[in-house]
């Protein structure tokens with residue numbers, strides 16, 4: 001059918017389903033609370049499943065041109081000794097690439113606008129109705145054939161539909177994300193062009209080193225939330241340089257107040273109620289331990305557009321949403337469970353060889 005969709009959130013999930021629906025002939029409006037839609041949070045890993053969605057939208061080449069593919073993922077201890085290695089591409093030709101988040105978000109936003117999606121900025125959604133309508137904080141009601149909450153981990157759409165089962169916060173570790181110029185890297189080849197996870201097992205501190213393009217290096221620092229010298233404000237570069245002397249050139253200047261995160265998981269009773277649905281982090285936020293949050297969000301968002309397009313008419317939308325969940329939920333739950341399970345073994349034991357992901361990420365990536 002060709003209908004009208006109201007969508008909350010211009011993130012990776014919201015823009016994917018919006019663009020796909022608009023290209024299928026739907027009229028689509030996206031409500032974004034920010035004054036200008038953009039992606040926060042430095043860099044991002046995108047696996048094969050996310051790349052396939054970009055290919056489907058005709059955006060893969062453009063995004064890859066601004067991204068980076070390393071020859072290998074390495075794990076190293078604080079002295080630089082290798083404790084694990086995975087060459088790319090992975091078995092089955094599976095790719096994993098990196099980019100600055102904004103370099104993924106900007107093409108998605110442009111594609112949505114080009115497809116005719118109306119993006120209402122500064123529009124804060126406070127809820128949805130099962131009859132397929134969004135509600136905004138200015139008191140307006142936005143009726144549609146389908147209403148979609150792609151409003152992220154704190155989804156108001158999910159709350160208003162009573163879909164939340166559990167939100168679990170893993171408080172033990174604080175994550176700090178930012179970018180620095182890649183030119184600060186001590187070398188220009190070899191390991192300095194790989195993704196390298198550095199572990200100080202005694203101090204339980206970690207630096208994930210991620211080239212994102214020719215200019216930008218994404219760094220993710222992680223340590224115990226109670227490790228105040230490492231994760232307290234302002235961030236103390238000296239502590240991190242002492243912990244990882246080989247990385248001192250890239251750690252010498254740290255942003256005083258960078259983006260910090262905890263690992264969060266959202267579990268829900270279902271992905272829809274009537275003609276309103278949730279997608280992306282709103283439905284299945286997962287810890288970023290296997291880098292599948294955005295890829296899974298985009299995969300499910302594209303599938304949602306297809307399912308809606310197959311609905312015979314407005315009366316068939318609730319059934320189409322149920323069929324979509326039936327088709328996608330099993331793999332999504334398995335991916336989320338693998339991300340959560342990874343938390344238990346996040347820091348390798350001294351002397352342990354590190355298998356960076358296990359097999360589940362490969363299964364998730366090949367969806």
Ligand SMILES: Cc1cc2nc3c(=O)[nH]c(=O)nc-3n(C[C@H](O)[C@H](O)[C@H](O)COP(=O)(O)OP(=O)(O)OC[C@H]3O[C@@H](n4cnc5c(N)ncnc54)[C@H](O)[C@@H]3O)c2cc1C
Nearest residue numbers: 009011012013033045125151152280281288291293294295
């Ligand atoms: C530390 C960390 C590292 C990560 N690394 C990776 C990685 O490497 N690879 C990966 O695939 N995933 C990663 N993720 C997960 C990934 O960021 C998310 O899964 C992804 O952003 C989800 O996309 P989304 O569109 O569902 O939600 P979001 O990206 O959160 O987008 C939601 C949008 O909705 C808007 N919004 C929110 N509330 C409202 C409202 N009430 N009204 C209107 N608009 C609203 C927001 O402003 C935003 O634009 C990581 C997450 C964390 C925390």
